[in-house]
Amino acid sequence: MAMSNNHTKRLNIKLLTKDELSAFCIEHGWPRFHADQLFQWLYQKGVNRFEVMTNLSKKMREYLQEHAYINRILPSQEQQSKDGTIKFLFQLNDHKDNDKIEAVLIPDFYPNGAVKRLTVCVSSQVGCVFGCQFCATGKMGFFRNLSHGEIVDQVQYINQVALEQYGKKITNIVYMGMGEPLHNYKAVTQSAAIISDPYSIDLSPKRITVSTVGLTKQIKKLADQQQPFNLAISLHAATDDKRDKIMPINSSMNLVELKQAVQYYYKATEQAITYEYLLFDEFNDSIEDADALASIVGWAPSKINIIMYNNVAGVALHRAREDRLNRFMKRLSMHKTRVTVRRSRGDDIDAGCGQLAIRKGARRGKSIA
Numbered sequence: 015m016a017m018s019n020n021h022t023k024r025l026n027i028k029l030l031t032k033d034e035l036s037a038f039c040i041e042h043g044w045p046r047f048h049a050d051q052l053f054q055w056l057y058q059k060g061v062n063r064f065e066v067m068t069n070l071s072k073k074m075r076e077y078l079q080e081h082a083y084i085n086r087i088l089p090s091q092e093q094q095s096k097d098g099t100i101k102f103l104f105q106l107n108d109h110k111d112n113d114k115i116e117a118v119l120i121p122d123f124y125p126n127g128a129v130k131r132l133t134v135c136v137s138s139q140v141g142c143v144f145g146c147q148f149c150a151t152g153k154m155g156f157f158r159n160l161s162h163g164e165i166v167d168q169v170q171y172i173n174q175v176a177l178e179q180y181g182k183k184i185t186n187i188v189y190m191g192m193g194e195p196l197h198n199y200k201a202v203t204q205s206a207a208i209i210s211d212p213y214s215i216d217l218s219p220k221r222i223t224v225s226t227v228g229l230t231k232q233i234k235k236l237a238d239q240q241q242p243f244n245l246a247i248s249l250h251a252a253t254d255d256k257r258d259k260i261m262p263i264n265s266s267m268n269l270v271e272l273k274q275a276v277q278y279y280y281k282a283t284e285q286a287i288t289y290e291y292l293l294f295d296e297f298n299d300s301i302e303d304a305d306a307l308a309s310i311v312g313w314a315p316s317k318i319n320i321i322m323y324n325n326v327a328g329v330a331l332h333r334a335r336e337d338r339l340n341r342f343m344k345r346l347s348m349h350k351t352r353v354t355v356r357r358s359r360g361d362d363i364d365a366g367c368g369q370l371a372i373r374k375g376a377r378r379g380k381s382i383a
């Protein structure tokens with residue numbers, strides 16, 4: 015069983031999966047249903063003390079208090095935008111310089127002001143190794159993977175905020191915060207399974223989207239394992255030449271390999287793929303770029319989200335101008351592609367992924383760039 019660094023002799027209970035919690039209970043002679051109850055306390059109620067788990071036997075609680083601990087992360091700072099977006103800076107329990115990660119609650123409203131969607135964007139790693147040119151997190155380098163518990167903590171806390179602020183639980187989750195989710199495959203897939211569990215947040219896997227810069231081996235693994243959530247690919251350029259310039263991953267996994275992985279994924283799962291495409295001014299917003307993007311959509315049933323970039327200090331790429339966006343969209347519509355424009359949110363706060371953590375003193379870690 016996994017032990018923590020700071021609690022050398024005690025078990026970090028949130029490193030166990032649901033199945034491992036069951037095995038743990040059976041191993042100690044406790045009824046199996048106590049595993050579900052324990053799971054519910056940890057991931058639905060978000061408690062951080064065993065003594066409040068009153069439906070567990072006294073003996074079990076006493077054992078857990080002595081031999082285990084609950085690692086729960088909480089925000090140390092929140093920023094709310096005029097558009098309702100809230101960014102949370104979560105403090106990890108590492109007691110190191112780079113021990114902060116970000117998550118965001120993005121509300122969408124109907125014209126009458128009613129809540130349409132409450133999307134949570136979560137982080138999966140502290141920093142990131144992939145060093146994409148446009149990304150604030152990429153500038154930090156990589157420090158460590160988050161555990162599945164640390165990922166679920168972000169969602170669980172923000173779900174509480176949603177309930178308090180809007181009287182409604184969150185409706186969607188996107189793994190598009192700090193880090194490359196499929197580079198932390200195990201914790202990400204386990205956290206998604208926990209989030210969709212009825213004893214946790216009970217969110218349909220169809221409302222969970224995991225994004226990737228295009229890690230082809232892991233895309234095929236998602237397909238082989240029939241993981242039920244949605245797949246989004248952060249494409250951001252539709253030719254190898256341009257993608258090489260802004261995403262170092264493309265030099266080792268290019269568009270030919272990506273095409274093969276996407277087609278493998280679709281064949282195995284029959285799930286449509288979403289492509290995320292940040293539109294940069296005079297870089298990837300020409301008519302030729304739109305044509306190249308439309309041909310990628312032809313690889314398998316897919317849709318495109320065109321995202322208007324939140325400019326990041328020190329990055330030479332900038333948000334495309336409206337006239338160029340309109341021209342690009344018009345060209346895509348000629349190809350009959352399924353496309354949506356996502357306006358940037360939280361412009362008045364440190365909304366670009368990684369910006370807040372960097373401002374709070376993150377230093378440089380490992381990178382492939």
Ligand code: SF4
Nearest residue numbers: 142145146149152193
């Ligand atoms: S865009 Fe994603 S993969 Fe690229 S550096 Fe940023 S966090 Fe990493």
